[in-house]
Amino acid sequence: MDSTLLFKEFYQLYGNENVAPELFFAPGRVNLIGEHTDYNGGYVLPCAISYGTYLLVRKIDAPVVKFATTNFDLKANISLSDLHIKQPGKWINYPLAVIDQFVKLNVEIKGLELLYSGNIPNGAGLSSSASIEMVTAVALSNVFNYKISMVDMAKLSRRAENDFVGMNCGIMDMFAIGMGHKNGALFLNCRTYEYDVIPANVAGYSLVIMNTNKRRGLTDSKYNERVAECQAALDALSVDGKLIDLSDLSLEEFTKRQQLIKDETVRKRAHHVISENARVLGAVEALKNNRIAEFGQLMNASHDSLRTDYEVTGFELDTIVNEARKIDGVIGARMTGAGFGGCAIALVKSENVDEFCKVVGKNYEEKTSLKPDFYIAEIGDGARKL
Numbered sequence: 001m002d003s004t005l006l007f008k009e010f011y012q013l014y015g016n017e018n019v020a021p022e023l024f025f026a027p028g029r030v031n032l033i034g035e036h037t038d039y040n041g042g043y044v045l046p047c048a049i050s051y052g053t054y055l056l057v058r059k060i061d062a063p064v065v066k067f068a069t070t071n072f073d074l075k076a077n078i079s080l081s082d083l084h085i086k087q088p089g090k091w092i093n094y095p096l097a098v099i100d101q102f103v104k105l106n107v108e109i110k111g112l113e114l115l116y117s118g119n120i121p122n123g124a125g126l127s128s129s130a131s132i133e134m135v136t137a138v139a140l141s142n143v144f145n146y147k148i149s150m151v152d153m154a155k156l157s158r159r160a161e162n163d164f165v166g167m168n169c170g171i172m173d174m175f176a177i178g179m180g181h182k183n184g185a186l187f188l189n190c191r192t193y194e195y196d197v198i199p200a201n202v203a204g205y206s207l208v209i210m211n212t213n214k215r216r217g218l219t220d221s222k223y224n225e226r227v228a229e230c231q232a233a234l235d236a237l238s239v240d241g242k243l244i245d246l247s248d249l250s251l252e253e254f255t256k257r258q259q260l261i262k263d264e265t266v267r268k269r270a271h272h273v274i275s276e277n278a279r280v281l282g283a284v285e286a287l288k289n290n291r292i293a294e295f296g297q298l299m300n301a302s303h304d305s306l307r308t309d310y311e312v313t314g315f316e317l318d319t320i321v322n323e324a325r326k327i328d329g330v331i332g333a334r335m336t337g338a339g340f341g342g343c344a345i346a347l348v349k350s351e352n353v354d355e356f357c358k359v360v361g362k363n364y365e366e367k368t369s370l371k372p373d374f375y376i377a378e379i380g381d382g383a384r385k386l
């Protein structure tokens, strides 16, 4: 990203070159394994990536917050008294949601000029929305001098998304974006927020992100449906009311109790969550001990469980993952993020990557009539002031 250009655009938009805005950045994230476990108090293994959202911010005297982005032709000037009102269109509600949380913490929001610029493919499941939220949170805490830890900012951004946007997501995306570390993936316990950085750059292998370019329509409502199904499973399993999260159960305990869940779909959802937690633990051990083939098998098993038990993959994700697995030098492939479209990942021998992109691209396009995109994931650091 050329920040000189972004500053130039800022001045063209808002004038007054005598007062420089401040620049902030928050990355996107890719999840290696541990899908749909976060809102069930389980384990995840995401990393922050080098793509992300940049934000220029300047305080002004007028009682208005001015929003603009280089990504869409969208501008809005919202007066300080209207900041709590949800706006039509999606994008602007992410920063508004975060502002709303700061107001709830009694931070006095004053006039601002904001210019966002993101290079995360939009709607691809690489957390462009959580990236916007986190960059806004880091910027607000800085410009209004409000002391708050990065973990609390991640929690705040999750509440913002749950309460204002209406997506009942877990903590994974915001946590990875805030606490991400260029040395590896975050092995996070989503219940206790304890985490560890696990080296995830495997010598001789590349993590390829495959964008199906299938837009994730209706994701929020299907996502919330899964959250509700997990709650129904928890209610059925927790006869004594002592179970706090589905992730409290081992696979063995679940197998013993599963008949308590009468609805077969709900039972399958719970089975995914509980088996996925075990896979994350296995994947962390495999990575730590350089057992790459085992890591790849766990990636594959994760995708298969998301396809059959959780039913969030769909034709495009299944097709790209199947095509990926056919290529020499591929250790494993799976969808990443919420599903219903968006991206998958594959761990590929670095010398095979060019051939991989060519062949998977061709075969996927033949089967779906969609042209995929490929990116080589570079693990990066978390959100910060630049």
Ligand code: GLA
Pocket (backbone or CB within 6 Å): 034, 035, 036, 037, 038, 039, 169, 170, 171, 172, 173, 337, 338, 339
């Ligand atoms: C989305 C949500 C996350 C998580 C994933 C699935 O990215 O925002 O909280 O639930 O889906 O693992």
